[in-house]
Amino acid sequence: MKPQQQSHALAYCGAARDILTIIGAKWSVLVVSLLEERAKRFSELKREIGDVTQKSLTTVLRELEKDGIIERVVTPIVPPRVDYSLTPLGRSLLVPIKSLRIWAMENHPAIVQSRSRYAEKEAA
Amino acid sequence: MKPQQQSHALAYCGAARDILTIIGAKWSVLVVSLLEERAKRFSELKREIGDVTQKSLTTVLRELEKDGIIERVVTPIVPPRVDYSLTPLGRSLLVPIKSLRIWAMENHPAIVQSRSRYAEKEAA
DNA sequence: GCATTCAGTATCCAACGGAAACTAAAGTCT
DNA sequence: AGACTTTAGTTTCCGTTGGATACTGAATGC
Secondary structure, X not given: OOHHHOOHHHOOHXXXXXXXXXXXXXXXXXXXXXXXXXXXXXXXXXXXXXXXXXXXXXXXXXXXXXOOOEEEEEEOOOOOEEEEEEOHHHHHHHHHHHHXXXXXXXXXXXXXXXXXXXXXXXXX | OOXXXXXXXXXXXXXXXXXXXXXXXXXXXHHHHHHHHOOEEHHHHHHHHOOOOXXXXXXXXXXXXXXXXXXXXXXXXXXXXXXXXXXXXXXXXXXXXXXXXXXXXXXXXXXXXXXHHHHHHHXX
16 A cells, blocks of 8 residues: 555554554464463474474564564574564563454354355355 | 364464454455445445555455455446445454554554664674 | 484475456446 | 446456475484
């Protein structure tokens, strides 16, 4: 979106989209949520998430690091040790994430139901 | 993610990811926000958003309709008229969206700053 | 010497998303 | 009569992104 085409009511749009790009990334909310408990290693995150590829996990961790949401600490030993933890900024992100999670829990059934209604409607 | 691989703490994950897939879609939050004011026509939304293609707008509107977040009302005249409006479910989604928007407004500068710090760090 | 661990890369391929052109159907202009 | 306009899309093409799989390097345990 070109800024000059936005209406006054949409001034927040750039920032909002930017944030949505972050938390909309496939594994970011899960990673942030897992790091709420404590700092964790790469392999630990991978194990806990289950079916995420190294590449995808690396990508999302790097992105969150760039954005200042997590911190990456490398201990140069062999085998290498890398710890990830939430920054204060990352910790503050837990607030809107929680709000979203609550909405998700409450309304997910309704969405699933709506989808199946739509599916059988278009099957007819 | 295969459900049986999730830890107990991540039971919400499926629902949360599902919701994030919706609101993470490129134009959905903007569309939902624009429909907060009142029901709007396809062309109206396209004009207000600015640089979205018909295809992308159609896709996101169809998706939000499937999920029961917006309602699509066709008036069979020529030229066709299609009105989109928020359902009660869609209206309830405005709550977490607002929470996210507030966080975005407050923390976007910090994120931008963190990114440029990262950029010059890796340039070195 | 061989396998394993850890934190990634590299390569390949499928899916998604955008740009631009096309469509239908009626009313209006010339 | 023929051309143009509007609305809400669809179609085709194409570039970028994201996932699956395989590979790397260095030390340690068997």
